[in-house]
Amino acid sequence: MSTRERRERSDSSDFVLQELFRESVEKFPKFMGALAIGAVGGYGRGELSPGSDLDLLIIHDGSMPSESLLEFVNSVLYPLWDQARAVDHSVRTRAETKVAAEADLKVAMGLLDLRAIAGNFELVTAVAQEAQESWRRNFKRNFAGIVSSVLERESRSGELAYLLEPDLKESRGGLRDITTIRAMALTGSVPIALDRLAAAENLLANVRDSLHQSSGRGRDQLLLSQQDAVAKAMNFADADALMLEVAKSARTVDYVMSLTIHRIENTKAKKLFRKRSDSVIGLGLRVHNEEVVLEPAEISEGDSGFGLRAAAAAVQLGLPLSIDATVYIAENFTALPTPWPRQSREDLVALLGAGESLIKVWEALDQEGIVESWIPEWSHVRFLPQRNALHRHTVDRHMLETAVRASALIRNVHRPDLLLVAAAFHDLGKGFLDLDHSEYGEVLMRPLAHRLGFSDEDCETLALLVREHLLLSTVATRRDLDDPATIAHVVQHVGNAETLELLHALSIADGEATGRTAWSDWKARLVADLVSRSLSAMAGIEPAAQLELTPSQIARSAEGELWIEISAHENNFEIEIISPDQVGLLSMVAGALTISRLNVRSARTRTVGESAVMKWIVVLDPHAELPTAVKLEELLRRAFRGELDLSDRLSERIANYRKFPGIPVAPPIVRASNDLATNATVLEVRMHDRPGILYTVAKAVSRFGVDIRAAIVATLGAEAFDTLYLTDLQGNALSEERAVLLANQVEQLLLTQ
């Protein structure tokens, strides 16, 4: 099986048909010029698989009487049928062909490959030219139909890359998709990377030929029982090696298809507005025609983390990266320092936490080999099949699906960044013969986590999560939950409540990503029961610790003056503010920083005596200038005097931020609980990051008549996690009812803003 063999088969069929034509037309010498036989579809392209039909179009000029025409056609077809050749034919005049093509997309596409075999070649050429012209002319009108037929085929026949028994022709990423892409390329409306398709098409066509040969049938579905024979015939080591190559090719085709459709859909919009200005979303990043594109002039070569940042920005907006952007990143931004800088780690977390939109962008990065450069451990699991009834996806896609499911669960954990990273890499240990994948995964995870720049403690947590990712579902179904020894076993293996919380979310995400065969409500309930019993046996989760004050900070705070110091670090700025305390101080400072176009990445604040000490880590908005300490002081004094209308200006900033539809995100969650250790009420706010969260929360809290003793603000990827220590005006924790009321109010406010 090869292109040459397919061509030879096609050539010999041509010969047979030419002979048949000659013999058949002898009976009707008057009509020799009125008839022609053409090939359409694959045969038209000169490619014939062993089990393929002969797709024929018999064209006539309408001058023949019908009985003669019928006799002619039968004398061509009968010998073919007698030889047990499968023939798919139609008999049409030039005009009838035109009508049929306009009515049926499949006919129109098949005609694009029309090739003359016998008879009046001029007639065939005329029909072919007409078909091409009409295809181009009607393309816009047909486009919606083409897309819906692609999607309908996908829902019917699944994805070639991931099915256990895929249909080589009809599944997404298969031969028919390739034909469709070529048909779209003919119109020249958008650039399409046809060269990428060539290798994929060759492989899939060869597999199909081999399948036809070994099964003796023309069916295109590659059954499990046939995969060994096909692998052997094609000289693959085994069926797994064969299916890996099939998956690879299918994913390339899928990628080109998605990109092509996306581009065509968004070029149409261009026609409406002559000039469509690109929107800036970051330094060097623009949105153009619903794709993220690059502005190379603004990008500095030394900015190693640029590629990750671009990818994170794209997924958070729910948009793809343009192919040019992806190629540019592949050529310039594949090397990251060891360990990764904090910003790159945050970008990875934002990338992994965006939900569905992760899949397509990651696929694009993977197709260009970028993922392997950033994370070498990924190479081993790329396209790795899991050929058992339990799993739907290849290992790499499964881990991404787990991350997608995990992104819906981030409100349930204190460390969404650890959950997402564990989810995305939990099966890295698969595919190593004779090694337990959980144990080997741990061995791979630890150095990876260090390289990503996580703290030692976090690295150990990540390693544990990978090692124990099957623990909860195994124990819940196999061991007696009433037995204290079972609970003790889990507690011993997991250690603390924060890790258990993460492991629970990871188990749910992993189960849901695997599918109904491995996870169901039934199993979820068992696991939840196990978790709740184990949590009862553990100490609770500590809230984020308050800021530790240095002697100089304590001294300065005693002075009772406003003091600001700004220092620059590698990727961010640290702003230290010490100020006399007043009602609404935190919200005013947070608001002032936000309207100065500074994005708060993290902060720790604490009141001591009559003053408040604050440490803010901020990042500049693209194109924003860092204010001087003097300017910032001036701004704050104005705010303290009530001269600054922060609400209005903040609403403006939030509205600006919301310009793009973005992606669906989990709603904010606000919880209050009383912390005995500090005699304060701890308010935890978890939500998708955006400007002005702290301002809103702090303002609502101060309006409630409550003091903010300390605040810890953290941004993990694209998620904000704020912890506030609150007391009533006497310095004690709030009552339960007040605490719950406050939490609900703040949650409502954040939801509706």
Add this chain to the structure above:
Amino acid sequence: MKLITAIIKPFKLDDVKTALQAFGVTGMTVSEASGFGRQRGHTEVYRGAEYTVDLVPKVRLEVLVDSPDAEKVIDVIVKAASTGSIGDGKVWSTPVESVVRVRTGERGVDAI
């Protein structure tokens, strides 16, 4: 012929399977189930919130046996599935009129 149905605790499935195979039973059907008995689930206290669980996850096991074996098979299942605590489940038998093996067409006891 009889159909023996057992509702057991999920973690006991392996023990019951092993015991049945040792006894000589060659086939069974297993499905996920939820249910409750006289204790109506149980009450858990978790971090201050109390919730009542009434449908508890169980496993349903079904085995076709020749009538003379029915009581013995029930005993085997009961012994293997028992933990002595609440929620161990129940086993019962129902009469079966006819059984056919799909592949060969064998009927009756030959199909068991």
